[in-house]
Amino acid sequence: MSKTQRPYPSRHSISKVSGLQRRSVVGSPYLMPNSAPAFTLVDVPGAIPLLGHLGAFRKQPLEMLTTWWRRHGDTLRFRLGRRTLYLFSHPDLAEEVLVKQSDRFVKVYDPQRPTGLALVLGNGLVTSSGEVWKRHRRIIQPIFHRSRMAEMADRMAQVGEQRMAAWNGHAGGTVDIAAEMMQLALEVISQTMFSASMTQHIDRISHALQVSIKHAFDSFSNPLFLPLWVPTARNREFHAVMQFLDGLMYGLLAERRQSRAHHGDLLDLLLQARDEETGKGLTDQELRDEALTIFAAGHETTANALAWTWYLLATHPEVRARFHEEVDRVLQGRTPNAEDLQHLPYTRAIFEESLRLYPPAPAVQRKATTQTTVGGISLPEGAFVLVGTYNLHRHPDFWPNPEEFRPERWLDAERPSNRYAYMPFGAGPRTCVGLHFASLEGPLLLALIGHRYDLQLAQEKVEPYLMVTLRPKGGIRMTLQPRKIPVPSIG
Numbered sequence: 001m002s003k004t005q006r007p008y009p010s011r012h013s014i015s016k017v018s019g020l021q022r023r024s025v026v027g028s029p030y031l032m033p034n035s036a037p038a039f040t041l042v043d044v045p046g047a048i049p050l051l052g053h054l055g056a057f058r059k060q061p062l063e064m065l066t067t068w069w070r071r072h073g074d075t076l077r078f079r080l081g082r083r084t085l086y087l088f089s090h091p092d093l094a095e096e097v098l099v100k101q102s103d104r105f106v107k108v109y110d111p112q113r114p115t116g117l118a119l120v121l122g123n124g125l126v127t128s129s130g131e132v133w134k135r136h137r138r139i140i141q142p143i144f145h146r147s148r149m150a151e152m153a154d155r156m157a158q159v160g161e162q163r164m165a166a167w168n169g170h171a172g173g174t175v176d177i178a179a180e181m182m183q184l185a186l187e188v189i190s191q192t193m194f195s196a197s198m199t200q201h202i203d204r205i206s207h208a209l210q211v212s213i214k215h216a217f218d219s220f221s222n223p224l225f226l227p228l229w230v231p232t233a234r235n236r237e238f239h240a241v242m243q244f245l246d247g248l249m250y251g252l253l254a255e256r257r258q259s260r261a262h263h264g265d266l267l268d269l270l271l272q273a274r275d276e277e278t279g280k281g282l283t284d285q286e287l288r289d290e291a292l293t294i295f296a297a298g299h300e301t302t303a304n305a306l307a308w309t310w311y312l313l314a315t316h317p318e319v320r321a322r323f324h325e326e327v328d329r330v331l332q333g334r335t336p337n338a339e340d341l342q343h344l345p346y347t348r349a350i351f352e353e354s355l356r357l358y359p360p361a362p363a364v365q366r367k368a369t370t371q372t373t374v375g376g377i378s379l380p381e382g383a384f385v386l387v388g389t390y391n392l393h394r395h396p397d398f399w400p401n402p403e404e405f406r407p408e409r410w411l412d413a414e415r416p417s418n419r420y421a422y423m424p425f426g427a428g429p430r431t432c433v434g435l436h437f438a439s440l441e442g443p444l445l446l447a448l449i450g451h452r453y454d455l456q457l458a459q460e461k462v463e464p465y466l467m468v469t470l471r472p473k474g475g476i477r478m479t480l481q482p483r484k485i486p487v488p489s490i491g
């Protein structure tokens with residue numbers, strides 16, 4: 001899309017001129033020394049007294065975040081009840097908040113008064129801030145080191161094979177591919193991080209996470225939500241599923257402590273961790289929080305990414321044909337491994353392009369710890385900021401034909417000029433700890449499944465909806481059409 005075809009009013013363009021940035025904000029062009037370009041904050045119209053934009057947002061959060069952006073621009077302010085939020089949908093602002101000024105922005109959760117995701121995950125890596133986060137990230141990071149990825153890939157493929165064996169009975173039949181991917185990714189994370197199989201509990205776990213995360217999301221986005229101690233049916237259900245998840249996590253920890261077995265997995269790392277100064281290990285609560293965090297964050301995102309990828313493949317036959325040609329040529333009947341991914345560039349491009357159009361984390365939240373200025377916009381201490389990843393990924397200033405699913409853009413060196421125009425795994429110090437893991441898991445499972453099955457869409461409409469992650473509403477029904485696998489070539 002050319003600049004003149006932008007879906008919303010163009011407000012600035014930037015070109016570098018010998019150490020100066022020349023900015024032209026519509027109506028006020030001027031020169032200034034190198035610094036972040038200035039933006040104009042727009043208040044989203046339509047706020048009603050007390051509630052602000054709550055009504056519209058609660059009904060269709062993703063729809064509102066994108067519609068407001070398209071109509072009113074990259075820097076917006078809106079209100080959910082008493083809470084004021086800033087929505088930033090420009091890569092320069094993403095860089096400011098998440099990278100350059102990362103020490104001025106923390107996660108929005110308060111461990112003393114947990115809300116939202118912290119109600120479920122406690123004070124784990126996703127929700128914690130400050131020293132606790134730093135220390136725990138140091139403990140957990142090594143499990144995701146590149147050197148462990150080949151071994152992880154073998155486990156992922158093993159789990160994939162087990163799932164394929166279960167699919168044999170469904171060949172030619174229809175499944176909800178979103179639920180299938182959720183179960184597959186859940187088993188991958190259980191086996192790789194906890195050396196445990198969760199297959200018997202999968203339905204209960206999926207249900208528990210679904211209920212608890214929905215509750216967390218509602219409690220965060222709806223200031224009128226009744227507190228947890230009020231014995232409503234929903235609150236009681238929430239307590240029940242949390243009890244189940246706690247039991248599962250504490251059970252895993254107790255079993256490992258008792259068996260004294262060493263698996264070199266995440267559970268070992270967490271149990272062996274010692275504070276450098278005090279020599280103390282993590283408390284049971286900390287262990288539970290970190291285990292549940294990796295468990296939840298490590299499968300929900302990848303599962304949604306895979307479900308969206310199957311949907312995109314099913315609706316783009318030319319891409320699907322090229323994908324099948326590549327996996328058939330490279331795998332020839334074999335189970336894929338980490339090495340194979342080097343030879344599957346198109347499959348990797350498909351996954352990258354799917355993460356662009358349907359980023360599992362469509363917005364990243366932060367709270368300002370101090371008064372600060374971002375892109376010329378003054379933010380008060382405590383300001384809530386949403387970096388609109390979904391919008392960045394479709395920003396017409398950085399992506400030609402942004403709405404088009406075109407994996408080729410990742411092969412044709414057509415990457416955006418600004419690296420923060422693509423950030424499915426976040427940016428800065430809080431970048432996803434599972435980035436390499438997920439970048440391996442996604443294409444590997446795509447290749448494994450796509451080699452055996454042609455997944456065809458069995459429903460008309462598929463609608464995205466935001467509930468912490470970006471899910472297909474009501475799942476995606478797909479037919480599992482078995483494919484003829486080429487016989488492996490010998491010699």
Ligand code: HEM
Nearest residue numbers: 125126297298301302305361424425426430432433434438
């Ligand atoms: C396609 C798959 C995935 C996507 C799109 C994704 C996306 C993200 C994003 C955007 C963040 C940053 C959130 C923020 O800055 O507030 C994040 C953080 C995180 N992710 Fe992922 N993730 C994926 C897979 C995984 C996997 C497989 C794991 C674990 C095995 C994982 C564990 C985490 C954790 C623990 C954090 C918090 C890191 C920190 O703050 O230090 N993610 N993820």
